[in-house]
Structures are given as C-alpha cells and as structure tokens.
Amino acid sequence: MSNTAVANDHHDDAHHGPAKGLMRWVFTTNHKDIGTLYLVFALFMFIVGGAMAMIIRAELFQPGMQLVDPEFFNQMTTMHALVMIFGAVMPAFVGLANWMVPMMIGAPDMALPRMNNWSFWILPFAFTMLLSTLFMPSGGPAGGWTLYPPLSLQTGNSFAFVIFAIHMMGISSIMGAINIIATILNMRAPGMTLLRMPLFVWTWLITAFLLIAVMPVLAGAVTMLLTDRFFDTSFFNAAGGGDPVMFQHIFWFFGHPEVYIMILPAFGVISEIIPTFARKPLFGYSAMVYATASIAFLSFIVWAHHMFTVGMPLGGELFFMYATMIIAVPTGVKVFNWVSTMWRGSMTFETPMLFALAFVILFTIGGFSGLMLAIVPADFQYHDTYFVVAHFHYVLVTGAIFGIIAGAYYWLPKWTGNMYPERLGKIHFWWSTISVNVLFFPQHYLGLAGMPRRIPDYAVQFADYNMISSIGGFAFGLAQLLFVYIVWKTSRGGKKATAQVWEGAKGLEWTIASPAPYHTFEDPPVIDDSKLAHGDITH
Amino acid sequence: MAHAAPDHSHYYVPHHARWPIVGSFGITALVVGAANMMNGSDFGVYLMYAGIAILVIMLFGWFGQVIRESVQGYYNSQVDTSFRMGMVWFIFSEVMFFAAFFGALFYARALAVPWLGGEGTGAMTNALLWQGYDAVWPTNGPADLGGDFKTVPAFDVPLVNTLILLTSGLTVTMAHWALKKARRRALVLWLAATVALGFYFVYLQIGEYVHAYTELGLTLGSGIYGSTFFMLTGFHGMHVTLGAIMLTVIMLRSAKGHFSDENHFAFEAVAWYWHFVDVVWLGLFLLVYVL
Numbered sequence: 106m107s108n109t110a111v112a113n114d115h116h117d118d119a120h121h122g123p124a125k126g127l128m129r130w131v132f133t134t135n136h137k138d139i140g141t142l143y144l145v146f147a148l149f150m151f152i153v154g155g156a157m158a159m160i161i162r163a164e165l166f167q168p169g170m171q172l173v174d175p176e177f178f179n180q181m182t183t184m185h186a187l188v189m190i191f192g193a194v195m196p197a198f199v200g201l202a203n204w205m206v207p208m209m210i211g212a213p214d215m216a217l218p219r220m221n222n223w224s225f226w227i228l229p230f231a232f233t234m235l236l237s238t239l240f241m242p243s244g245g246p247a248g249g250w251t252l253y254p255p256l257s258l259q260t261g262n263s264f265a266f267v268i269f270a271i272h273m274m275g276i277s278s279i280m281g282a283i284n285i286i287a288t289i290l291n292m293r294a295p296g297m298t299l300l301r302m303p304l305f306v307w308t309w310l311i312t313a314f315l316l317i318a319v320m321p322v323l324a325g326a327v328t329m330l331l332t333d334r335f336f337d338t339s340f341f342n343a344a345g346g347g348d349p350v351m352f353q354h355i356f357w358f359f360g361h362p363e364v365y366i367m368i369l370p371a372f373g374v375i376s377e378i379i380p381t382f383a384r385k386p387l388f389g390y391s392a393m394v395y396a397t398a399s400i401a402f403l404s405f406i407v408w409a410h411h412m413f414t415v416g417m418p419l420g421g422e423l424f425f426m427y428a429t430m431i432i433a434v435p436t437g438v439k440v441f442n443w444v445s446t447m448w449r450g451s452m453t454f455e456t457p458m459l460f461a462l463a464f465v466i467l468f469t470i471g472g473f474s475g476l477m478l479a480i481v482p483a484d485f486q487y488h489d490t491y492f493v494v495a496h497f498h499y500v501l502v503t504g505a506i507f508g509i510i511a512g513a514y515y516w517l518p519k520w521t522g523n524m525y526p527e528r529l530g531k532i533h534f535w536w537s538t539i540s541v542n543v544l545f546f547p548q549h550y551l552g553l554a555g556m557p558r559r560i561p562d563y564a565v566q567f568a569d570y571n572m573i574s575s576i577g578g579f580a581f582g583l584a585q586l587l588f589v590y591i592v593w594k595t596s597r598g599g600k601k602a603t604a605q606v607w608e609g610a611k612g613l614e615w616t617i618a619s620p621a622p623y624h625t626f627e628d629p630p631v632i633d634d635s636k637l638a639h640g641d642i643t644h
Numbered sequence: 645m646a647h648a649a650p651d652h653s654h655y656y657v658p659h660h661a662r663w664p665i666v667g668s669f670g671i672t673a674l675v676v677g678a679a680n681m682m683n684g685s686d687f688g689v690y691l692m693y694a695g696i697a698i699l700v701i702m703l704f705g706w707f708g709q710v711i712r713e714s715v716q717g718y719y720n721s722q723v724d725t726s727f728r729m730g731m732v733w734f735i736f737s738e739v740m741f742f743a744a745f746f747g748a749l750f751y752a753r754a755l756a757v758p759w760l761g762g763e764g765t766g767a768m769t770n771a772l773l774w775q776g777y778d779a780v781w782p783t784n785g786p787a788d789l790g791g792d793f794k795t796v797p798a799f800d801v802p803l804v805n806t807l808i809l810l811t812s813g814l815t816v817t818m819a820h821w822a823l824k825k826a827r828r829r830a831l832v833l834w835l836a837a838t839v840a841l842g843f844y845f846v847y848l849q850i851g852e853y854v855h856a857y858t859e860l861g862l863t864l865g866s867g868i869y870g871s872t873f874f875m876l877t878g879f880h881g882m883h884v885t886l887g888a889i890m891l892t893v894i895m896l897r898s899a900k901g902h903f904s905d906e907n908h909f910a911f912e913a914v915a916w917y918w919h920f921v922d923v924v925w926l927g928l929f930l931l932v933y934v935l
C-alpha cells in the first residue's frame with residue numbers, strides 16, 4: 106500500500122494511545138506496556154525476595170536461634186532463591202528486552218504480541234501459587250531451590266504446588282524467549298544487519314536460545330520429581346535402580362546455562378552504557394559477539410562443577426574442571442574490551458555509568474571466586490560453605506542486579522520522559538556499592554573458615570563476620586527502598602529528557618522522542634550509520 | 645474487528661488480546677486442581693477438568709481469532725515468518741523436554757545401574773548396600789520394586805507402530821503435495837489417512853499399556869525400567885494424541901476450503917509437529933524397545 110493516508114485510515118486503532126483503566130494492562134499487546142509490567146513485577150518480587158533475605162540475615166545476626174525456627178529459616182533460603190531468580194532477575198531482563206529490543210532494531214512491536222501478553226500474565230499466577238505455599242499447614246518448600254531428592258520429596262502438601270509453579274514459570278520463559286528470537290531474527294528494519302545490532306540485542310538473542318534449550322530440561326527434571334513423589338516412579342530412588350545424583354545432573358544441565366541466562370543480558374546492558382559515557386564506540390564489537398556465543402556454548406558442558414563432591418569418576422571431575430576454567434577466556438575478553446572502551450575516552454560518571462563500572466569490577470571478583478571454585482581439590486573444601494554464597498551473590502547481585510539497575514537508570518528517561526534525580530541516584534549507588542561489599546565480602550572469609558550455608562545457627566567463631574554481613578545486608582536492603590522511591594518519583598515527573606538523553610548515546614532508540622511514543626517505528630526507519638553505536642560501521 | 649481492509653505494508657499488531665488472561669486462569673485452575681488431587685482432596689479433580697475446559701475454550705477462541713484474521717488477509721509474509729519461527733522454536737523446546745527423559749534413560753542404563761552392581765566407584769555401594777544385585781538391563785532395581793516383569797518385545801506391536809508412524813509421515817507429505825497442487829479432495833483424503841493412522845497408533849499403544857499392566861507385570865512402579873519406559877512412551881503418546889487432534893482440525897479446515905497453495909502456515913506447522921513426533925518415536929523404538 107503506497108498511499109500512507111489510506112493506510113492510516115485503515116489503522117484507525119493502530120495509532121490510538123493506550124486504553125484506559127486496569128484493562129489496558131490485562132489485555133495489552135504493546136511491547137512497552139508489557140515491558141513495564143515485567144519490570145514492575147520484577148521490582149515487586151525483588152522487594153519480596155529481599156524481605157526474605159532480611160529475615161535470613163536477621164536470624165544470622167548472632168549465633169544461636171533467635172527469631173525464626175529452623176524449618177522456617179530453610180523455607181526462607183529456598184523461597185528467596187526461587188523468587189529472586191525466577192521472579193526478579195529473569196522477568197526484569199525480559200522486561201528490558203520487551204522495552205528496548207524493538208526500539209533498538211527498528212521494529213513496530215514484538216513479533217508475537219498476543220503471546221507476549223500471555224508470557225507475562227502467567228507469572229503473577231505462578232508466583233501467587235508459589236508464595237501461597239508459605240501459608241499452607243506444612244509450610245513452603247524448605248529443601249533448597251535446587252530441589253535435590255530425596256530431601257525435596259519430603260516436602261509436605263506444598264510440593265506439588267511448587268513443582269507446578271516452576272512449570273508455569275518455564276512456560277512463561279519459553280514463550281518469552283521464542284518471542285524475542287522471532288523478533289530479533291524477523292523484525293529488524295532494513296539495513297539492520299546482524300552485525301550492526303546493539304550488543305544488548307545480541308546478548309538477548311543468545312540468552313533466548315539458552316532459555317529455549319534448558320527450561321524444558323528443568324521441566325523434565327521437576328516432572329520426574331513429581332512422578333517419583335506421587336506416581337511410584339524410581340528415577341531418583343536407588344532401590345529401584347535410579348539415582349538421586351541423576352537429578353543433580355539433569356538439574357544442573359539446566360542450572361548452569363541458567364546462570365548465563367541471568368548474566369548475558371547484563372553484559373549487554375553494560376556494553377551499551379560504557380560506550381555512551383566513554384563517548385567511544387565499543388572496543389572489539391565482533392569479539393564481544395563471539396565471546397558471548399562461546400560462553401553460551403561452553404555453558405552446556407560445565408554443569409557438573411556444581412557437584413564435584415557427590416562422587417564422580419576422576420575423568421569427569423577433570424573434564425568439568427578444565428571446561429569451566431576455559432569460560433574465563435571469553436569472559437576475560439569481555440572485561441578487557443570494556444576496559445579498552447574506556448581507555449582514553451572522555452568519561453563522565455552519571456549513575457548508570459557508576460553502576461556499570463561497579464559491575465565490571467565486582468562481577469570480576471565473582472568471576473575469580475568462581476575460578477577458585479572450579480578447581481576440584483579446592484572445591485572439596487569450599488563446597489556448601491559461605492564461600493559459595495559469596496561467589497554467586499557477587500555474580501548475581503553486583504552482576505545481574507547491578508546490570509539491571511544500571512539499565513534502569515540508563516533507560517528511565519527514555520521510558521518516562523523525565524530525568525531521574527541525579528543526586529539521589531548517586532547516593533543510591535554509593536550506598537548500595539559500599540553496603541553490598543560489607544554484606545558479601547566477609548562471607549568469603551566465613552566460607553574459607555568452614556561455615557556451612559543453609560544453616561540457621563553457627564559456631565561462635567563466625568559471630569563477628571556474620572554481624573558485619575548482616576549490617577551490610579540491612580543497609581543494602583534499605584538502599585533499594587531508595588531505588589523504588591527514585592523510580593516512582595521519576596515516573597511522576599522531573600527534568601524533561603531530550604530524545605538523545607545522554608550526550609554520547611547512539612542507536613535507534615535515541616532517535617525517538619522521550620518518553621517513547623506508544624507506537625514506534627510503524628514505518629521502518631532508514632538506517633543511518635552515523636546514528637548507530639555498534640557493528641560493522643565504517644567511520 | 646472494525647478494520648475495513650487489511651493493510652499489507654505494515655506488520656499487523658493486534659490490540660486487546662482477551663484470550664491470554666483466560667489461559668492464565670485456565671492453566672492455574674488446571675495445576676491447582678491437579679495439586680489438590682495429588683494431595684488427596686476430592687474437589688481437585690473437578691477443578692483440574694475445569695481448567696482443561698477453560699484452556700480448550702481459550703485455544704479455540706485464540707486460534708479462531710487468528711484464523712479469521714488470516715482468512716481476511718491481515719497477515720503479510722513477515723507475520724507468516726514470525727509464526728513459522730515461533731513453531732520451529734517451540735518444537736525445539738519440545739525436543740529438549742524429551743532430551744531430559746532420554747538423558748535419564750542413558751544415565752540410568754550406562755552409569756547408575758552398573759554402579760549399583762559394583763562397577764567402577766560403585767564397588768562399596770554394591771558390597772555394603774546391595775550385595776548380590778545383578779545389574780542387568782532391564783531392571784527394577786536391587787529392591788525388585790514392583791515385582792517380576794517382562795518387557796514389551798520390540799518386533800511385535802512396537803514394530804507395527806513404527807511402520808504406522810512412518811507411513812503417516814508419508815501420507816502427510818502427500819497431503820502437502822496435494823495442497824501445493826491445489827487438489828483439495830486429495831488433500832483432505834491424505835489428511836484423513838494421516839489422522840486415521842495417528843489415532844490407530846494411539847489405540848495400539850493403549851492396548852500395549854493394558855497388556856503390560858495386566859499380563860507382563862510392567863507398571864510405572866517397575867523400578868527405573870518402568871519409570872523410563874512409561875514416561876518416555878507416555879509423553880510421546882500424549883504428543884501423538886495432540887498431533888492427531890491438530891491434524892483433525894487441519895483436515896476440517898481443509899474441507900472448509902481454508903489454506904491456499906501459497907498460504908498455509910497452520911498446515912505446515914502441524915506437519916512439522918507430526919514429523920517431530922515421528923522422529924521421537926524412532927528414537928524411542930531404537931533406545932527403549934530394541935536395545
């Protein structure tokens with residue numbers, strides 16, 4: 106249809122704004138609405154999961170049993186993990202993808218808008234069900250989020266609800282991932298070739314592939330748990346020829362790629378932010394793409410590093426040790442490229458950049474402790490201690506969550522049309538960054554000294570560091586309430602943002618007005634190399 | 645739909661999707677019902693059926709709307725590509741779901757059972773816990789869970805079922821060929837043959853299950869063999885049933901005159917799904933029955 110006036114007539118309701126009231130959000134197919142839903146849901150779950158962490162740290166403030174009974178403590182550690190992983194981090198990244206991917210590639214919306222709605226609207230139901238188990242007479246799941254049998258099979262009436270909640274989260278994630286892949290592969294504006302895509306789009310493309318590959322495996326694993334519990338099967342029962350360790354293999358075949366599902370999009374966010382505030386193109390763009398792909402590939406062949414102590418043939422231990430350590434190479438490429446991007450850049454340090462810099466340093470600490478854990482004989486010592494807790498919280502809190510927060514500050518002006526209050530943002534940054542280290546760094550020492558994780562009490566020699574860690578925890582928790590306030594305040598008003606928002610920002614998303622109109626790129630944009638931040642651009 | 649005429653220059657973005665939230669209520673009712681049923685409450689099963697009913701209504705409503713839009717010509721070739729990608733990646737997720745169970749079968753046969761029998765690092769496990777256990781596949785484990793059982797011989801009904809599914813793969817390809825040549829009658833007939841073969845497979849499979857439970861002593865409780873056998877063939881059977889239902893819908897739509905030689909995504913999606921189910925069966929036949 107060449108005549109756009111005619112096309113507009115036909116699309117009388119395509120150009121309208123959002124509907125009014127609650128039903129706008131329930132029926133919406135708009136990628137920006139759905140992105141907002143995901144992000145608000147994730148923020149809410151972040152607070153819920155954070156409240157559970159506060160209970161854990163309060164109980165661990167001093168040795169001895171003070172506040173909660175051990176059964177409830179175990180429910181808190183289990184639920185904290187499930188809520189943070191499946192309710193906060195993953196939906197937050199899907200929310201960022203929903204908002205940004207179509208705008209970054211010049212698409213009018215996600216490829217499958219109705220399914221996009223369903224991907225989101227399964228989540229509130231799944232989490233209502235999951236959280237409701239805490240109020241069941243038998244209590245919620247308490248065997249750890251990894252659900253290892255035979256312990257997890259002893260969960261009370263809540264067991265089936267937990268399993269089905271995980272199934273629903275899986276369905277949601279798979280549909281979300283399919284949508285993202287179809288959008289990236291099929292909806293790019295003419296001229297937006299694969300190697301011109303922003304790195305956030307690239308990392309999400311690879312993440313989506315990981316999701317589709319491993320979420321069904323998790324579904325299979327928990328289905329076997331369900332049938333072992335209720336239908337007489339013996340997958341994980343040695344008396345019937347099964348093996349409880351088999352669950353760990355299947356689970357971690359999902360679980361290790363899962364950790365990259367939670368960090369690759371953060372790599373993408375950081376790779377957007379650093380070039381903007383260093384006012385230089387990303388160093389080694391294609392190396393970044395290949396490094397991401399290598400990490401994703403390797404993530405499938407390292408799972409048993411989570412189970413060095415269960416008893417594996419020596420060849421297996423060595424294979425998984427070396428394969429794990431190889432991941433340090435592409436990860437090192439990434440860190441090197443971020444640093445090189447900043448080299449001789451004209452840097453400024455707005456809040457997104459501060460979080461990105463903290464990410465680079467603190468995530469690298471988490472990477473190094475991961476390297477330590479990858480060494481089999483060392484892991485025999487560290488396994489199931491607070492060293493592991495410290496490691497994965499550096500990766501997930503100062504990694505994944507700092508990535509999300511950095512992205513939120515970076516794109517809030519685009520979403521709301523308002524600048525966030527920079528001073529408050531900086532306070533949030535320093536407060537978070539200092540307290541998170543007070544919270545997690547001492548846990549390295551606790552772990553090396555032998556304090557086991559997932560236990561509500563501990564020997565008195567661990568008292569000092571636990572108290573320091575708890576104080577850091579409370580401070581970090583409080584800091585995030587400030588973040589909620591900043592987001593709320595920015596959404597209500599503030600200094601108006603320009604279209605480009607940041608002086609050094611490049612890319613299609615910065616060519617449209619702030620706040621981004623309800624519909625963008627209904628006609629594909631003309632790709633202009635000077636407006637692109639990434640890719641095979643000839644300068 | 646208020647749209648006067650479809651617009652092919654733009655990617656069609658629907659508004660106000662009303663079915664997804666219905667689906668969310670349906671899936672929640674389904675699983676809350678099932679969980680209550682497993683916990684032994686009486687109303688659980690009814691809630692579960694209600695959930696299934698809501699999901700079926702949702703599917704009819706949702707797909708019906710998509711079909712109406714498709715027939716009215718709202719979808720350009722780019723939308724078609726999105727649908728195709730969606731289906732391909734959905735099938736890939738299904739492949740990975742089956743991979744988990746095939747992986748369990750492999751792990752149990754190649755590692756766990758031999759270890760219980762004392763191989764490798766399992767020497768002490770065997771000596772201390774399961775002395776005298778003779779670890780040969782098929783096994784229901786050292787505790788002889790579920791009692792004596794016999795396995796279903798491969799070159800009996802399973803072989804027949806293999807031939808049925810392979811033939812159905814052929815007939816669905818013939819249907820596709822007929823569709824491309826715009827031979828409507830042949831299309832419907834070939835599809836009918838595929839549907840018949842599909843349901844006949846399910847019928848024979850149910851017969852096998854009855855035979856296994858009543859005469860062979862092989863049940864879901866027959867240790868790791870029973871577990872892997874019934875979970876793999878069971879999930880496959882569910883997929884065949886679903887595929888056959890989808891083929892039936894496609895057949896009815898073909899009879900109503902839907903699909904053209906150029907525009908028939910739904911047909912191809914179901915055909916892909918059918919081939920996927922076929923390939924999984926070949927894996928099953930080889931790894932579960934023959935070996």
Ligand SMILES: [Cu+2]
Nearest residue numbers: 361408410411
């Ligand atoms: Cu891992």
